Amino acid sequence: MRVGRLVKAHGLKGAIKLELYTDDPEGRFEPGATFTLQVPASSPWHGKTLTVREFRWMNSHPVAFFDGVDDRSAAEELIRAILWIDQDTQAAPTEDDAWFDHQLVGLDVVRDGVSVGRVIRVDHMPAQDLLIVQTKTDAAHGESGEVLVPFVKAIVPEVDIAGGRVVVTPPAGLFEEIPGDDAEDGDADEAAAYEAAESGAAEPHTGEPADEA
Template identity: 40%
Template sequence: MQLVVARIGRAHGIKGEVTVEVRTDEPELRLAPGAVLATDPAAKGPLTIETGRVHSGRLLLRFEGVTDRTGAEALRNILLIADVDPEELPEEEDEYYDHQLMDLDVVTKDGVEVGRITEISHLPSQDLFIVERPDGSEVMIPFVEAIVTEIDLEEQRAVIDPPPGLIDDRAEIASARDDEAAAEKTADETGDDS
């Protein structure tokens, strides 16, 4: 099975290094020196990582045969793809590979069917499940512990406890102003001058 593990960014310096947008929770394993990665587009690869280092919070890689800025710029926006055994599991207990989560049924903690995971979007702040509902519409569910309470790979389902308004249009909006207005209306109706 092939997984996208990074996207090559701009060139860094003049010796062939590039910045990369990491798309794996295991960069030390997938993007280590000596790793041979397929590419998208395929004609640009495979690429073998020669060196890697972190500079100002960004991962910099240099590939074998790429020795100058021109060569590095030619790699911009290429996706790096690693071959992964489909049976392999992440090291951490509560981590999952995208292929494990795809097509899981999503249900609320009360057992109400929400839909099926069709895509996982990796954003800088958090990951999102893109869930196709039975009516064909889509809903985005943040993949955070407070909302996704259980992933059951054997039952092929993800259990969620969504806040009001996340999966439906009937958001419960309450504010202190609404509470005060309700209290004033009650006081006016009862004639209470307190």
Template identity: 35%
Template sequence: MELVVGRVVKSHGIRGELVVEVRTDSPEERFAPGTVLVGRTGRGRTATDREVTIEAARNHSGRLLVRLAGIADRDAADGLRGMILLVDSESLTDPDDPDEFHDHQLVGLRVRDTAGEELGEVAEIVHTPGGELLAITLAVGGDALVPFVTEMVPTVDLDAGYCVIDPPEGLLDLGAS
């Protein structure tokens, strides 16, 4: 399974640097010099993949600037606008902390409440400045966002394929009066 770690927003300067929108919790690892990623341009049947090698990466005014091997000028960099940067999930090591997870490990988990009732499935992990949220597709219809904190998600059992949530009253209500 391939995981998105970034997206090329635009070129920067005249030497081929790229502004990259980071979509990983470990940018220093994913964009380290020498790292090989898959760069995907286009969508669907027109998608084209190619290997790209990180030559350099640096923070500049709150943005990540990346230089790729073989991209030496603004014109070449402009041609990569919109490219999605991917890593193979098999190449990721499991986090050392038992309370940390990669997004792909959580997506698809069944969601139960503390009484064991099935509520739905984790559809996505939403990263916000305030922390991570589990986007849950509810079995009764609709969606819910649950903060991914121990108080609201006390149990994650990857082997069994589920997590337990303990949301405050009303969080999962779908607007019924």
């Protein structure tokens, strides 16, 4: 599960400001804590881990120092990296209306009382998350494929883990073609979904996937 993102180099000694995805930052970022890094394959940190040397608050901002990151240049190589730890699949989220990724994957996606697909993965974007839905093949919805559903309350008003489903109220065209649309429009819709998730154009779901315990 992800616990933070590195957002900005701070000072000249390798400190990095954090975007926290945990409600226990002091516990998660105690000295010696080690994280798996999500970085581009071209990054010199690809395939490596990052270990906390020191965690502190500076002007109300969380800042961490890491082993092997001793100056600003090294810190800047890590900007936008996402920090992950092994997830305890037996643990339950501590926040109301929060879910781990493994709880969401496999759920039926229901619109107007009809199942239109299932969640196959969750893509984590900086501002909000996307549910990736494998749609069904039938006369009403056409060929199967993947639909990117922004995980926001306006589009995903209900998550029913016990019932094995999520309820969606998507805008027209998200799960089916609108007359006059073509493949290029579909590509544009997909790009727009990722852009919205990157920028936070929609209000994030208060119960977005819980990446912390």
